[in-house]
Amino acid sequence: MSLNPHALRAEFPMFEHYPELVYLDNAATTQKPRCVLDAERHFYETANANVHRSAHRLSGLATEAFEGARETVARFLNASSADEIVFTRGATEAINLVANSWGSQNLKPGDEILVSGYEHHANIVPWQLIAAQTGAIVREIPVLPDGTLDRTAFLSLLQPQVRMVAITHASNAIGTHLPVLELAAAAHVAGARVLIDGAQAVAHESVDVQALGADFYVFSGHKVYGPTGVGVLYGKAELLADMPPWQGGGDMIERVSFAGTTYAPPPARFEAGTPPVAQAVGLAAALNWLCGLDRAALKQHEAHLCALLDAGLRKIAGVRTLATVTERAPLRSLVFDNAHPYDVAQLLDARDIAVRVGKHCAEPLLDALGVSGTLRVSFAAYNTAEDVTHFLEALAAALEDLA
Ligand SMILES: Cc1ncc(COP(=O)(O)O)c(C=O)c1O
Missing domain, CATH: 3.90.1150.10 (Aspartate Aminotransferase, domain 1)
Structure with missing residues (x-):
């Protein structure tokens, strides 16, 4: 072909x-193929209802379409289960989710978060915000003048107090690919978790989150031929299972009472409120379109x-x-x-x-x-x-x- x-x-x-x-200007957002527009329109015309909530047939169809989209994303990233896929508004919200939920649970004063010098502000500012709340410190992995990562500096920064390494798969500003496989392996040996920002990678590379060893991987639908308003957080099942909710509302609970509330398991725990249902359906159509090439x-x-x-x-x-x-x-x-x-x-x-x-x-x-x-x-x-x-x-x- x-x-x-x-x-x-x-x-x-x-x-x-x-x-x-x-x-x-495709790194900012891609245009959308007809099949994506059709998928969203078809959803609204034939299956529109709120998901996970009602006994009526349409709600069943909407839930099926939404959960089917989650399966498509899981296959796209080679996640081991669709439960490892959380729908968000975009890459930005996905990183904020991890910083808030994982960060509030796992960071304490003196802990360090390594963030590469290539990052989009979406993979810097959420870490600065949670660092300010927890007493953790954000340190920059420097970039060399030729635009490559300073690997020596990375290895010397990788001390036992480092809890998270947040790196982009590819730079949105200059395009450089980071050696994410190598960096993730080194981070894991040092006992740190790894978040990879795939916003600029997924439209161009086949991504296998298990082969990369990513603990978390994020991307936005609109940069991969899909709609705006939907993005993806992949998180390893055992990490998501231990993370607290970061937003409260409908659909993320097991039981609510004024005496105390218990939370649903992932991914529902992280999807408070009505999720971006039609957008997820459009995203699945986009990923299927891309994988058909x-x-x-x-x-x-x-x-x-x-x-x-x-x-x-x-x-x-x-x-x-x-x-x-x-x-x-x-x-x-x-x-x-x-x-x-x-x-x-x-x-x-x-x-x-x-x-x-x-x-x-x-x-x-x-x-x-x-x-x-x-x-x-x-x-x-x-x-x-x-x-x-x-x-x-x-x-x-x-x-x-x-x-
Ligand atoms: C590398 C990278 N990360 C994160 C983002 C944020 O994406 P969004 O605004 O869709 O959440 C972008 C957007 O340009 C990006 O290029």
Whole structure:
């Protein structure tokens, strides 16, 4: 099986509405294939009801669809059971859940949380918040100037007081892949738990949480061709079983009384209130769609687009790509000698080219690399070689205009 990006593009209604659109902001959010939109619509038209609650048939259908989506996610990540999958609003909420629930139970004054210097703010701030509450300390695993992780520093930081290592699978700002397998193994030898932020990995890599040795793994639906408003926390069964609820409400209890309340087992314990039912159904459709592609061919396709981009950029004066390491998500972060990324992006937008500019919610990383902002180009399955050509032509013209 090979990949035909033009045929894939035709599966995305957004490009029917905007045929000229060159969408290169996929690390922020991907467009949605028709099958995902159809799955949500079909759910609302044929099965919409609240889940887990009522005796009527529709509620049974909704519950079946929702729990079926959980099974799909479990297969997607190779979790050992669907009970290890908690639906959240997104990666951000999933990390906050772990920081609050696991953190409040397991962190005490003087304990340490190692957080890599690559992290999105979503994998920094929740740890700072729980550290402030528990007396734990957040320490940064530094990034070297070439954009690789300082492994020596990591190993020397990995002392017995470290309880958690929170690392991204791939950097959203510069794309670098972290050696998560190796880092997780070292963390486990040192007695720490490992949370991997897979927000930028799952759309591009086949992920096996058991092979990675992740204690927790999180991602957002909307970055993997699915809807907004839904994300995933994978947690090892024995860890989730010991964690207290972090939000209270309907559906997360066993029994409620004013004398005391007991809680449901995971994953319900962590899903207070009405969950994102239709969104979970849409996410399952997205994951099935993605798994229906030849994922090795997809990886090759995205790498080919990056190679075309890199070759084209070498011919344009005054552009530099941050972090030229080989193992990278299919994205490039660019800085310019004589132009502000924001001005460049505006000129690109005038030519229907969508990119992201700024600090990418990764301020510590940009500080470490000594830049105040970048222009990020990020690819998805439906991007084509023509998209790269349009981008390169428009970039060269923009830089000329701004010179
Ligand atoms: C690496 C990474 N982690 C976490 C997030 C947060 O995702 P969300 O805003 O969908 O919760 C993002 C979003 O850009 C990201 O790129």
